[in-house]
Amino acid sequence: MNVANLVSVLASISWLLLIGSILFAGASVARGGRAKSFASLVIGTLALALVLSTISQGLVFIQPESRAVVISALRQTGIRSQALQPGLRFITPFFEDVVIYPIAKQTYTMSGAAAEGQISGDDSIVARTSDGQEVRIDASVIFSIDPTQVVDVHIEWQNRYVDGLVRPQLRGIARDSAARYGVEDIYSLKRDDLAIEIEDALRITLDDNGLILDDFVLRNITFTAEYAAVIEQKQIAEQEVQRQAFVVKQREQEAEQLRQKSKGEADAAVIASEGKAKAILVEAEAQAEALRQLGEALKTSPDLIQYTYVQELSDDVEVMLLPANSPYLFNLPELNNMGDND
Numbered sequence: 001m002n003v004a005n006l007v008s009v010l011a012s013i014s015w016l017l018l019i020g021s022i023l024f025a026g027a028s029v030a031r032g033g034r035a036k037s038f039a040s041l042v043i044g045t046l047a048l049a050l051v052l053s054t055i056s057q058g059l060v061f062i063q064p065e066s067r068a069v070v071i072s073a074l075r076q077t078g079i080r081s082q083a084l085q086p087g088l089r090f091i092t093p094f095f096e097d098v099v100i101y102p103i104a105k106q107t108y109t110m111s112g113a114a115a116e117g118q119i120s121g122d123d124s125i126v127a128r129t130s131d132g133q134e135v136r137i138d139a140s141v142i143f144s145i146d147p148t149q150v151v152d153v154h155i156e157w158q159n160r161y162v163d164g165l166v167r168p169q170l171r172g173i174a175r176d177s178a179a180r181y182g183v184e185d186i187y188s189l190k191r192d193d194l195a196i197e198i199e200d201a202l203r204i205t206l207d208d209n210g211l212i213l214d215d216f217v218l219r220n221i222t223f224t225a226e227y228a229a230v231i232e233q234k235q236i237a238e239q240e241v242q243r244q245a246f247v248v249k250q251r252e253q254e255a256e257q258l259r260q261k262s263k264g265e266a267d268a269a270v271i272a273s274e275g276k277a278k279a280i281l282v283e284a285e286a287q288a289e290a291l292r293q294l295g296e297a298l299k300t301s302p303d304l305i306q307y308t309y310v311q312e313l314s315d316d317v318e319v320m321l322l323p324a325n326s327p328y329l330f331n332l333p334e335l336n337n338m339g340d341n342d
Contacts, residue, residue, distance in 0.1 A: 002061035003088055011052035018045040057093035062086045067150040068098040083150040099154060103147045105214055108166050109140040112222060124222065127175040133183035133227055137174050138219040141166055141202065149210035156209065165209055173201045186221060194218070 021041050062068050068084035073095045084091075084098065091098065111117040112124035116138070124136040143166065145153055157164055177197045181190055199216035206213045 004059040004061040007052060007059055008056040011049065011056040014045065014049035014052045018042070018049050021045045054093045058090050060084065060089045060091055060098050062089060065104040066100050066102055067147055068100050069151055069154040070096055070098055072096045079151065081151065101145055101150050101153065103145050103150070105142055105144045107140055107142050108162060110170065111138040111219060112136055125171050125174045127178035129178055129181055129183040129186060131182045134224050135178060135183065135186060136222040137178065139170060139174060140217040140219055141170055141213065142215040143206060144212050144214060146210050146212050153210040161211065165211070169202060169205050173205070174198050177201065183223065183227060187223070191221065
């Protein structure tokens with residue numbers, strides 16, 4: 001409890017004490033007591049009540065989130081030029097009074113949902129687009145009173161700044177802004193542009209009237225049932241197009257995978273063929289080198305071919321019949337010599 005409230009409570013108690021003292025004095029006098037002995041009690045209680053009431057009328061405690069406009073009978077304008085700041089303040093008792101205004105943020109909502117807005121029921125903003133379509137706009141305005149212009153707000157609007165300024169300005173600006181856009185624009189690409197346009201215009205208007213716009217929220221835009229059905233069909237068609245595009249892309253990926261697989265198999269076959277060809281080439285080169293070396297050997301040792309022939313014969317061959325015109329493998333004289341030695 002602040003000091004101003006405490007003094008007010010004490011003033012109320014003092015008046016109750018005054019009434020009690022008067023009743024007590026009257027009862028005592030009725031029983032034969034002397035009235036003069038109770039007069040000082042009644043007068044003292046009355047003086048205390050008057051003092052406390054006077055002080056109570058002059059003390060005002062202003063909360064941090066508020067400002068007070070002083071209505072004064074002592075000034076020609078009828079009002080103090082400056083609002084009272086937070087804290088315990090004193091005004092002229094019985095000649096001045098205060099009107100408290102909040103400077104904290106306030107939210108005003110106009111919505112089609114029954115429980116969302118300040119007014120129950122459908123309180124959305126009905127507007128027409130540039131192509132004649134009807135739309136319903138749900139919006140919220142977050143604002144506050146400019147602490148430096150509280151006196152001006154009181155003079156211009158008193159406590160009607162919400163219903164007399166914020167609400168009609170929001171409705172009018174939203175309608176004017178929506179009329180500059182086609183319904184297709186509002187539905188798709190330019191919804192944010194519409195919100196920014198409304199916010200900018202509303203900010204200027206509130207600022208000119210002593211209010212500060214903290215934020216504007218475009219909560220929802222509702223279209224007619226007919227246009228909503230068109231939008232739904234369009235969305236279905238777009239989803240089908242996206243699905244078909246996905247199927248095509250999937251088929252392309254599958255075809256690419258098959259192509260890569262075929263390419264890999266073909267590359268593997270080419271590599272295998274190249275390996276076989278290289279092996280055959282190496283073998284052919286080896287055979288050619290062997291034949292070359294054999295030819296060189298025959299040039300220097302002609303009998304080598306006969307020796308090689310004999311080496312290739314089976315181990316169990318003892319007698320060979322040769323045609324009459326076949327050359328001997330070895331010189332006969334050498335064979336004769338071999339017989340003599342036996």
